[in-house]
Amino acid sequence: MQAQIQALLAGGVGGQEGRNGGGKVAKPQIFDGSSEKVGGFISACKLYIRMKMRGESVEGQVQWILSYVQGGTADVWKENVMEELEVGEIEYKTAEEFLTNLKKEFGRGEEDTVKAAELRKLEQGGKTMEEFVQEFKRVARGSGYEGRPLVEKFK
Numbered sequence: 669m670q671a672q673i674q675a676l677l678a679g680g681v682g683g684q685e686g687r688n689g690g691g692k693v694a695k696p697q698i699f700d701g702s703s704e705k706v707g708g709f710i711s712a713c714k715l716y717i718r719m720k721m722r723g724e725s726v727e728g729q730v731q732w733i734l735s736y737v738q739g740g741t742a743d744v745w746k747e748n749v750m751e752e753l754e755v756g757e758i759e760y761k762t763a764e765e766f767l768t769n770l771k772k773e774f775g776r777g778e779e780d781t782v783k784a785a786e787l788r789k790l791e792q793g794g795k796t797m798e799e800f801v802q803e804f805k806r807v808a809r810g811s812g813y814e815g816r817p818l819v820e821k822f823k
Contacts, residue, residue, distance in 0.1 A: 693719045699774075700740030706774045709736070710767045717763055727753075729763035733770075745773060783811035787821050 696712035699705060713733050721729055730753070737746045752758045760766040787807045792800040804822060813821055 696736050698736055698738050699742055700738065701742030701745065701774050702740065703774055706771055710771055713767060714764070726760055726763055726766075730760055730766045733763065733766060737770075742774070783807055783809070784813065787811045787813065790821075 693716050694712065695716055696709050697705070699709040713736070717724075717729055717732075721732065724732075734746055734750065737743075749758070760769075787804075790804060790807055795803065808818055808821075811818075
């Protein structure tokens with residue numbers, strides 16, 4: 669499996685220009701298990717998979733994601749997942765399911781509380797309206813606010 673991961677990093681599966689999409693797509697940064705980076709890592713993986721790896725098997729997609737999980741607390745988790753996959757203890761139906769598992773493992777447990785507090789403190793300041801709206805949308809996702817209460821937080 670290590671050889672497969674190295675082949676993926678070297679541009680094997682899904683790394684070919686224009687294979688499933690027209691242009692270049694940024695690959696995710698190496699993920700070391702830090703909770704503040706998990707959201708960005710997952711978003712980058714989803715985008716790359718949608719644009720470049722649609723025809724790949726779920727196993728290939730999961731192995732590709734794992735190839736970017738390195739260092740820190742993530743190494744031990746990755747080793748355990750790889751072993752469980754090899755012996756058939758776990759099987760993912762989609763790469764999305766795998767990424768959800770990764771988020772549960774490394775994301776903050778109280779993410780909605782943190783997001784809600786961030787949303788309450790959010791101000792436009794020197795940002796353009798468009799920048800503020802995009803920031804508001806980003807913070808609002810996962811904040812627990814919906815409908816009218818969410819609209820009331822928009823200031």
